[in-house]
Amino acid sequence: MSLNNHYYYDEEKCEFVPVQHSRFDLTIYTACLWILNGVVLAGIGITLLSNYIGTPAELALKAENETLIEQMKTTRESINVLESRMESISEMDNEMYRSVLGMDPIAPEERMAGIGGTDPYSEFDVYSEETSDILRWTSSKLDNLERRMGIQQVSFNEIKGYYNENREFMRHLPAIKPTTGILLSGFGMRVHPVLKYRRMHEGVDFRADIGTPIYATGDATVKIAGRRGSYGLMIVLDHGKNYETRYAHLSGFADGIRPGTEVNRGDLIGYSGDTGMTQGPHLHYEVRLNGKPVDPLNYLIADTSPEEYLMYQDIARNNPMSMD
Ligand SMILES: [Zn+2]
Numbered sequence: 460m461s462l463n464n465h466y467y468y469d470e471e472k473c474e475f476v477p478v479q480h481s482r483f484d485l486t487i488y489t490a491c492l493w494i495l496n497g498v499v500l501a502g503i504g505i506t507l508l509s510n511y512i513g514t515p516a517e518l519a520l521k522a523e524n525e526t527l528i529e530q531m532k533t534t535r536e537s538i539n540v541l542e543s544r545m546e547s548i549s550e551m552d553n554e555m556y557r558s559v560l561g562m563d564p565i566a567p568e569e570r571m572a573g574i575g576g577t578d579p580y581s582e583f584d585v586y587s588e589e590t591s592d593i594l595r596w597t598s599s600k601l602d603n604l605e606r607r608m609g610i611q612q613v614s615f616n617e618i619k620g621y622y623n624e625n626r627e628f629m630r631h632l633p634a635i636k637p638t639t640g641i642l643l644s645g646f647g648m649r650v651h652p653v654l655k656y657r658r659m660h661e662g663v664d665f666r667a668d669i670g671t672p673i674y675a676t677g678d679a680t681v682k683i684a685g686r687r688g689s690y691g692l693m694i695v696l697d698h699g700k701n702y703e704t705r706y707a708h709l710s711g712f713a714d715g716i717r718p719g720t721e722v723n724r725g726d727l728i729g730y731s732g733d734t735g736m737t738q739g740p741h742l743h744y745e746v747r748l749n750g751k752p753v754d755p756l757n758y759l760i761a762d763t764s765p766e767e768y769l770m771y772q773d774i775a776r777n778n779p780m781s782m783d
Pocket residue numbers: 660662663664742743744781782783
């Protein structure tokens with residue numbers, strides 16, 4: 460198409476004569492052509508962008524969506540950490556607090572009790588599968604944690620009530636670590652380091668160099684402070700209510716420690732050593748109830764966090780040998 464191609468019919472001459480445009484017409488015409496081209500090109504461009512790439516608003520939404528999904532994934536990791544902490548607290552609550560205090564443990568199914576009934580998360584089904592999965596998972600885990608924390612709170616309140624009603628007995632109960640060293644070996648069947656065969660290890664072993672202070676784990680009366688066969692130099696404390704603690708392989712006793720001495724929880728009673736039948740210096744510690752040895756790891760109520768309790772259990776389970 461060109462301006463030169465336009466003609467008009469001249470009736471006087473009886474022929475087609477080319478239209479003569481003024482310079483102004485030509486300028487207007489060219490400008491219109493450019494504007495038209497621009498509009499068409501912009502239209503094509505916007506259509507392509509919308510269909511294949513997205514409008515700026517859509518792009519912003521997409522970026523926001525991706526950030527949200529990433530954030531939800533990070534939240535998922537935090538929820539997993541919280542869940543495993545809740546697990547440690549429940550375990551410690553049952554095995555340490557409730558069992559030692561003679562209270563019934565809370566059954567796992569009671570701790571994990573679900574909501575039941577209709578699907579509470581069906582509202583998420585309107586979203587894409589990925590989004591719906593993430594939302595369902597997060598909501599159900601959070602609901603579950605909330606319920607378990609509620610049950611735990613009730614349990615701790617019961618324990619607090621028990622403690623307040625039995626303050627006198629609670630002072631006597633073995634409830635702290637007898638020394639500062641780490642746990643070396645747990646309670647149960649273990650290979651004896653000297654005899655080299657498996658036999659019952661009736662206590663736990665703590666790392667303690669010769670001369671490390673040893674403390675009474677609850678208020679008690681000294682029953683024995685002397686040498687007893689393979690135990691070497693040992694102290695036996697009578698806590699009342701048929702509880703007894705034993706501290707073996709000592710190198711010496713603290714001043715004034717002899718049968719009949721009254722001690723309080725945390726009092727210095729002696730020093731660790733390697734007397735008796737032992738592989739090296741350490742403290743062998745026993746808790747006995749009604750004359751029978753019980754796992755001393757459950758009697759660390761006053762100074763052990765749930766994480767420490769799980770760590771001790773790991774060490775106790777994974778070390779097949781005792782120091783004896
Ligand atoms: Zn031992």
